[in-house]
Amino acid sequence: MRCKHLLILAYRINIIDIIVELRDDCSCFHYYLKLIIEGRMMNKKLLIISESIFNNNTKILAHAMADELDCLCVTVDEAKLLNIDDYEVVGFGSGIYFGKHSSKIIDFVNQLPIKEQKVFIFSTHGNPFANNYHQVLKLALVDRGRTVLGEFDTAAYDGTGPFLIFCGGNKGRPNQTDCKRARRFIKRLLPEHSVVDLYENKLKTKNKVVEGKPNIYEVDSNILCGDKVSVNHNKCIGCCKCVKNCPLSVFEMSNGKAIPIRELDCIYCGICKKYCDTKAITLHGNNYDYIRVAIRHRKKQGI
Numbered sequence: 001m002r003c004k005h006l007l008i009l010a011y012r013i014n015i016i017d018i019i020v021e022l023r024d025d026c027s028c029f030h031y032y033l034k035l036i037i038e039g040r041m042m043n044k045k046l047l048i049i050s051e052s053i054f055n056n057n058t059k060i061l062a063h064a065m066a067d068e069l070d071c072l073c074v075t076v077d078e079a080k081l082l083n084i085d086d087y088e089v090v091g092f093g094s095g096i097y098f099g100k101h102s103s104k105i106i107d108f109v110n111q112l113p114i115k116e117q118k119v120f121i122f123s124t125h126g127n128p129f130a131n132n133y134h135q136v137l138k139l140a141l142v143d144r145g146r147t148v149l150g151e152f153d154t155a156a157y158d159g160t161g162p163f164l165i166f167c168g169g170n171k172g173r174p175n176q177t178d179c180k181r182a183r184r185f186i187k188r189l190l191p192e193h194s195v196v197d198l199y200e201n202k203l204k205t206k207n208k209v210v211e212g213k214p215n216i217y218e219v220d221s222n223i224l225c226g227d228k229v230s231v232n233h234n235k236c237i238g239c240c241k242c243v244k245n246c247p248l249s250v251f252e253m254s255n256g257k258a259i260p261i262r263e264l265d266c267i268y269c270g271i272c273k274k275y276c277d278t279k280a281i282t283l284h285g286n287n288y289d290y291i292r293v294a295i296r297h298r299k300k301q302g303i
């Protein structure tokens with residue numbers, strides 16, 4: 001049996017930890033292992049599938065969206081190794097080639113079993129306008145029983161056809177603004193999947209934080225700890241990197257999970273987030289918090 005199939009099987013029957021101990025030297029083994037481990041730690045309800053054959057333009061957008069949703073982002077070949085039916089919402093995107101999405105992604109959709117599932121579509125294209133570019137993929141998805149929740153597209157670098165005269169059109173795109181737009185689109189489309197939104201929308205009415213005692217909430221199967229600096233305990237792997245690197249010693253470990261015990265000391269420098277490989281940490285500082293923190297630290301230093 002090829003190692004990727006062995007890994008998928010191991011993942012399905014939940015013996016991945018044993019398999020990790022038995023790893024061999026096959027390079028693709030490590031690749032698929034990484035994919036599966038990442039998939040295990042991320043939002044398991046959502047998946048993004050994208051194809052980017054020209055300049056990675058669509059890949060940049062796909063990763064910005066996946067980052068916003070904290071979900072797995074794969075190519076069509078990688079998606080074939082997953083059970084697409086397991087996902088609540090799936091995003092499909094690619095560049096536009098001769099007026100439609102990549103044939104690879106359309107063929108993939110055409111071979112899916114008919115099933116009710118929520119999907120969204122995205123693309124990048126050289127033309128400033130999307131025209132009817134999504135139509136073929138959209139019809140294929142609807143034909144397979146899918147409900148299209150929304151669509152996103154943006155112009156991106158194109159070095160083909162008439163654009164060659166100008167050494168390529170839409171240079172530098174997708175840029176930061178395009179990625180921000182893509183993130184905003186995804187947040188509006190699926191607000192229930194953003195941890196920040198969980199705090200903003202569902203926890204607004206909770207009691208105010210008691211200093212030194214971070215609140216612990218269970219929201220949509222996530223165990224969230226802390227009000228101003230929160231750690232998602234479903235994602236925390238207890239690596240201690242936040243404990244070691246936070247300049248204000250905000251975190252302590254308890255039962256293998258990070259607790260933002262001194263979250264009111266947080267100066268929102270973002271170092272912990274940078275070190276946290278599993279993206280377990282969310283910072284909820286607003287303007288009021290920044291002022292409060294400044295006053296608090298001045299008082300502490302007796303200024």
Ligand SMILES: Cc1cc2nc3c(=O)[nH]c(=O)nc-3n(C[C@H](O)[C@H](O)[C@H](O)COP(=O)(O)O)c2cc1C
Pocket residue numbers: 051052053054055056057058059094095096097098099100124125126127128155156157158159160
């Ligand atoms: C073979 C080919 C055909 C293309 N056809 C179109 C097209 O019909 N309309 C359009 O607006 N852009 C077209 N483009 C431009 C791409 O859609 C654009 O560069 C896109 O961002 C590429 O995405 P990618 O880097 O993810 O592959 C074409 C590009 C290539 C390479």
Ligand code: SF4
Pocket residue numbers: 231235236237238239240241242243257258275276277278279280281
């Ligand atoms: S860095 Fe992230 S994963 Fe590691 S202990 Fe801190 S919160 Fe948990």
Ligand code: SF4
Pocket residue numbers: 229245246247248249250265266267268269270271272273283
């Ligand atoms: S943002 Fe900075 S101060 Fe706040 S918890 Fe993270 S590392 Fe510590």
